Amino acid sequence: xxxxxxxxxxxxxxxxxxxxxxxxxxxxxxxxxxxxxxxxxxxxxxxxxxxxxxxxxxxxxxxxxxxxxxxxxxxxxxxxxxxxxxxxxxxxxxxxxxxxxxxxxxxxxxxxxxxxxxxxxxxxxxxxxxxxxxx
Numbered sequence: 001x002x003x004x005x006x007x008x009x010x011x012x013x014x015x016x017x018x019x020x021x022x023x024x025x026x027x028x029x030x031x032x033x034x035x036x037x038x039x040x041x042x043x044x045x046x047x048x049x050x051x052x053x054x055x056x057x058x059x060x061x062x063x064x065x066x067x068x069x070x071x072x073x074x075x076x077x078x079x080x081x082x083x084x085x086x087x088x089x090x091x092x093x094x095x096x097x098x099x100x101x102x103x104x105x106x107x108x109x110x111x112x113x114x115x116x117x118x119x120x121x122x123x124x125x126x127x128x129x130x131x132x133x134x135x
Contacts, residue, residue, distance in 0.1 A: 021131045027071040030130030034123040039074035041122075043067040045115040046076055050107040051098065060084030061098060064091035076111070 024030035043065060050062040064082035068075050078095045087094075099106050 024127070024130035031072055031127050032069075034126040034130075035072055035074050036069045037126070038119045038123040039067045039069050039076060041119045042111055042115055043076045046107050046111040049104070049110055051105060053098075058084070058086055060087060061091040061095050064095065076108070 026032075047062055047065050050065065052059045052062055060082065061078070064079045066077055066079045068077070078092045080090075080092045082091045084091060099108050102109070104110070
């Protein structure tokens with residue numbers, strides 16, 4: 001019985017595309033870029049919706065928001081070292097209570113609820129495109 005002959009054509013191109021797909025998911029690749037873009041968007045949104053109080057800091061809480069990206073993880077938070085030039089209470093302390101007031105005061109809760117879904121969808125789309133359409 002004759003042994004069937006099998007040939008593979010285009011294997012180098014397939015391997016090159018797979019390497020690009022793997023690179024897209026590594027730190028420094030498209031996935032990290034998507035995370036960074038998402039964190040920047042969430043930070044901007046939180047800053048924009050944070051109330052500027054007329055007593056404690058007059059904008060210190062808004063100015064205390066920070067963002068951090070480390071590879072495929074990121075966060076938006078209140079800088080623990082931020083101080084108000086006018087108030088005695090640091091933004092990290094009264095920011096917790098401001099967010100807990102709820103409603104339009106809940107800057108982080110609102111950011112997650114209002115901006116989280118579209119930002120997440122956009123990040124997922126960027127990663128999906130980088131992986132599926134790697135050339």
